[in-house]
Amino acid sequence: xxxxxxxxxxxxxxxxxxxxxxxxxxxxxxxxxxxxxxxxxxxxxxxxxxxxxxxxxxxxxxxxxxxxxxxxxxxxxxxxxxxxxxxxxxxxxxxxxxxxxxxxxxxxxxxxxxxxxxxxxxxxxxxxxxxxxxxxxxxxxx
Numbered sequence: 001x002x003x004x005x006x007x008x009x010x011x012x013x014x015x016x017x018x019x020x021x022x023x024x025x026x027x028x029x030x031x032x033x034x035x036x037x038x039x040x041x042x043x044x045x046x047x048x049x050x051x052x053x054x055x056x057x058x059x060x061x062x063x064x065x066x067x068x069x070x071x072x073x074x075x076x077x078x079x080x081x082x083x084x085x086x087x088x089x090x091x092x093x094x095x096x097x098x099x100x101x102x103x104x105x106x107x108x109x110x111x112x113x114x115x116x117x118x119x120x121x122x123x124x125x126x127x128x129x130x131x132x133x134x135x136x137x138x139x140x141x142x
Contacts, residue, residue: 039103107132
């Protein structure tokens with residue numbers, strides 16, 4: 001992976017040149033290849049990006065645990081990458097995946113299970129598509 005490039009080379013060229021942030025990460029948006037639904041947003045470091053490309057399985061970097069992880073290695077809720085795209089300046093990744101089970105660590109199909117609405121001069125959230133596909137307490141034993 002090349003990491004030094006001019007803006008024009010990065011935006012118009014055909015060389016894969018991910019632009020990692022100061023923490024060495026790029027943002028990754030995962031969507032369901034069949035439905036187009038956004039499943040989750042996570043981060044990838046260079047190693048996660050390399051492993052994802054090489055294996056076809058989604059790999060991420062956990063900022064909270066400061067560790068590399070393969071989606072589904074604990075839960076069995078895996079993501080097989082169908083297609084990967086970079087945004088215009090190569091600082092964000094979009095992957096279309098075949099999701100097995102649920103994408104969210106809460107046991108839901110997507111991490112985006114709450115709708116934000118204006119209400120009585122304020123803001124509220126409500127559940128949408130929020131049914132659990134697995135019990136996180138049973139899957140993520142602590």
